[in-house]
Amino acid sequence: MMSETGDSHVPMPWGPVDTDVFAAWGQWAGGIGSIAAVVVALMLATRDSRSRRKEQKEQQAARAATVTGSTERKLDDGPFYSQWLALVISNHGTHPVMDVKIEDVKIRVGEVTYVKWKLAGGKADSSEPYLLAHVIGPQDEKFTSLFFEDAEGQKYVYEKHPIDITFSFLDAEGARWRRTGYGEPQRVR
Incomplete structure (x- = not known):
């Protein structure tokens, strides 16, 4: 929303927040979410790789x-x-x-x-x-x-x-x- 002075603010319960600050918060939240997604993807890939190696070792031992x-x-x-x-x-x-x-x-x-x-x-x-x-x-x-x-x-x-x-x-x-x-x-x- 535009104020009378031409500044843009977003109304928040604690008071108006400058739109640039509000946009920066969104970018930070998006960046943290992206990093969290990468970490979760790496954890899942590592767990899957370990599971496959364990299964392969069990199959080799069963053949032996x-x-x-x-x-x-x-x-x-x-x-x-x-x-x-x-x-x-x-x-x-x-x-x-x-x-x-x-x-x-x-x-x-x-x-x-x-x-x-x-x-x-x-x-x-x-x-x-x-x-x-x-x-x-x-x-x-x-x-x-x-x-x-x-x-x-x-x-x-x-x-x-x-x-x-x-x-x-x-x-x-x-x-x-x-x-x-x-x-x-x-x-x-």
């Missing part, structure tokens, strides 16, 4: 959990029908796994844990992992014979005692996973 290590008795179909213990790594997933390595094997018999083991070809427990397979395809498995020895070097006959197999592998995306028995797979790198 489809690779299992176990033992089973095998029966030779030769003339002696001998039984032997096989260490088996199975890929129940839909993608191949690569560079499958046996890192450690332990058997618990009562209170005793045997840590001396040998695989086919004489590969014994050591600091170097045993490469079981370069690739295990989807719905496939690889196995090797497994022997345990006691402190005197005598072979131990497996009688359904708990065996912990620690193995590692690369998934189809190139991530290395380590798993002991049926425990949760852990991403190594």
Whole structure:
């Protein structure tokens, strides 16, 4: 509204306010609203990104959990029908796994844990992992014979005692996973 002197004022409950001041308040309010909108948009984008990363990690871990290590008795179909213990790594997933390595094997018999083991070809427990397979395809498995020895070097006959197999592998995306028995797979790198 124009005053008698030609100044423009906006009537307010506390008194008239110059229109330029009133316009400046509107610009400040608009600027603060714009900044708040940017902050909220950034917060939502960050939360969405974290949620997607978490979901992706959960999916990768679920795929890694489809690779299992176990033992089973095998029966030779030769003339002696001998039984032997096989260490088996199975890929129940839909993608191949690569560079499958046996890192450690332990058997618990009562209170005793045997840590001396040998695989086919004489590969014994050591600091170097045993490469079981370069690739295990989807719905496939690889196995090797497994022997345990006691402190005197005598072979131990497996009688359904708990065996912990620690193995590692690369998934189809190139991530290395380590798993002991049926425990949760852990991403190594």
